[in-house]
Amino acid sequence: MTSGNKPIINPYLAVVLGVVGAAFSSIFTKLAEAPPLIIAFYRLGFTVLLLAPVTYVTGRHELRRIGSRDLFLAVLSGVLLAMHFAVWINSLNYTSVASSTVLVTMQPLFVITGGYFLYREKLSRRGLVGAGMALLGSIIIGINDFQVGGQALWGDLLAFAGAIFVAGYVLIGRTLRAHLSLFSYVILVYTASAITLLLCSLAMGLPLYPYHPLTWLWFLLLAIVPTIFGHTVFNWALRYVKAAVVSVSILGEPVGATVLAYFIFHEVPTVLQVLGGIVIISGLYIFITSVVGRPAEEKDAVSENNTAQSAVC
Numbered sequence: 001m002t003s004g005n006k007p008i009i010n011p012y013l014a015v016v017l018g019v020v021g022a023a024f025s026s027i028f029t030k031l032a033e034a035p036p037l038i039i040a041f042y043r044l045g046f047t048v049l050l051l052a053p054v055t056y057v058t059g060r061h062e063l064r065r066i067g068s069r070d071l072f073l074a075v076l077s078g079v080l081l082a083m084h085f086a087v088w089i090n091s092l093n094y095t096s097v098a099s100s101t102v103l104v105t106m107q108p109l110f111v112i113t114g115g116y117f118l119y120r121e122k123l124s125r126r127g128l129v130g131a132g133m134a135l136l137g138s139i140i141i142g143i144n145d146f147q148v149g150g151q152a153l154w155g156d157l158l159a160f161a162g163a164i165f166v167a168g169y170v171l172i173g174r175t176l177r178a179h180l181s182l183f184s185y186v187i188l189v190y191t192a193s194a195i196t197l198l199l200c201s202l203a204m205g206l207p208l209y210p211y212h213p214l215t216w217l218w219f220l221l222l223a224i225v226p227t228i229f230g231h232t233v234f235n236w237a238l239r240y241v242k243a244a245v246v247s248v249s250i251l252g253e254p255v256g257a258t259v260l261a262y263f264i265f266h267e268v269p270t271v272l273q274v275l276g277g278i279v280i281i282s283g284l285y286i287f288i289t290s291v292v293g294r295p296a297e298e299k300d301a302v303s304e305n306n307t308a309q310s311a312v313c
Contacts (some may be wrong), residue, residue, distance in 0.1 A: 011240035012288060014233050015249045021230035023256025025222065026097060027264060029089060032218035034211050036089035037201045039219070040082065044194035046223035051187055051232075059184035066184070070176060074185065077172040078192025080165045081231075085193070086200065088162035094155025101254045102142035103159035108135065110167035111247035118171060121242050127290035131244070133283025134251040140276030141254055167247070173235055174243040182236045189235075190227075248287050255280055 007014075032039050055063075066074075084104075091100045108131060115121035123131070169189075176185050201208070234246050255277040261267040269277075 007240055011237045012245075014237045015241065015246055015288075016252075018230050018233035018237065018246075019249055019252040020256055021228075021233065022226045022250060022253045023260055025226035025230065025253070026101065026257045027260050028218045028222045028226070029092070030097075030265075032215045032222070034215055034219075035201075035206050036093065037086055037197055037204065038206055038208070038211075039222070040085035040089055041194060041197035041201055042216075042219035043085070043222040043227060044082070044190050044197060046220050047227045047232075048187065048190050048194055050223060050228065051183060051190070055183040055187040059181055059187070062181055062184045063188070066180075066188075070180065071188070073172050073176055074180075074188035075192040077169050077176070078189040078194075079196050080169040080172070081189060082193040082196035082200075084162045084165035084169060086197065087158040087165065091155040091158035091162065094151040095159065096142070096152075099142045099152070099156055100159040101257065102138045103156055104162040104166070105138050105251050105254060106135065106160065107163035107167040107170070108244065108247040108251065110164055111170050112244045114167060114171045115174070115243045119174065119243070121244060123244060124290050127244075127287050130283045130285070130287030130290060131248050134248055134280050134287065135283075137276040137279030137281075137283055138251055138254060140279060141258070141273050142276075143272060170234075170238070170243050170247055173238050177235060177238040182232070182239075186232050186235055245288060249284060251280055252284055 029039055034042075088100065088104050091104075112121075112123065112131065173185070173189070234250070237246055258267075258269050258273055258277060262269060
């Protein structure tokens with residue numbers, strides 16, 4: 001998907017398409033009748049199986065030369081991704097979908113902070129306003145569903161932990177994608193994630209089978225749509241855009257999920273959900289255009305990222 005160092009596909013358009021793919025995540029997860037860890041394991045397991053042939057053709061030589069530091073970071077990224085899926089999916093058993101989604105999409109706060117300290121990524125005041133609007137929109141969507149105490153509080157904490165884990169996953173990806181090809185990177189991360197989830201499932205005595213045929217279909221679709229055309233597209237874009245751009249854009253996922261839920265489950269959004277969606281879209285527009293509109297600064301940011309990555313080494 002690149003021509004030399006220039007991407008053939010506009011990375012900002014790719015991020016938008018990734019958001020659309022990711023929006024199907026909660027839909028397919030809700031349809032799958034299996035324990036949360038099992039859903040997460042098969043989602044990543046099928047993804048590895050689907051991407052393995054392409055990776056063998058395009059990245060086997062690169063994988064043979066990979067250094068111990070990059071391998072360690074890729075495994076760590078995979079473990080963080082596994083923990084994200086495990087706690088986020090499990091949170092849906094204790095708190096509402098809206099509350100869980102709102103809390104897990106708070107991760108830009110951690111990504112922006114981490115990007116500042118690790119990569120010296122700076123955002124303009126206009127970009128920060130857009131990010132703040134997007135976060136405010138997420139809060140508006142789920143404001144009626146927040147509950148305090150009991151199981152709901154535990155679910156909220158799980159979802160918030162999911163935000164922290166996915167932020168670490170995004171930041172590590174920003175480092176590795178600077179010099180690793182897409183498929184070499186994701187096959188390492190997804191494999192580590194799938195193995196982590198498998199070990200956790202076995203440790204908890206969860207059955208790997210049998211499940212209803214439709215549930216296996218949802219497992220497969222979770223691998224194809226929100227993982228390959230969602231997470232993997234985000235990982236590709238991380239080579240060309242700031243981690244904060246990917247992170248904040250993911251806030252559009254609750255909007256897409258709400259639209260899909262309306263057509264699939266006939267769930268009519270409330271006035272607050274519609275208002276929150278408008279605020280999110282407006283915030284994302286302000287944020288992304290504030291970055292796209294500063295090409296010179298973007299080049300400086302890439303240079304600063306390379307310097308920061310060397311410092312991290």
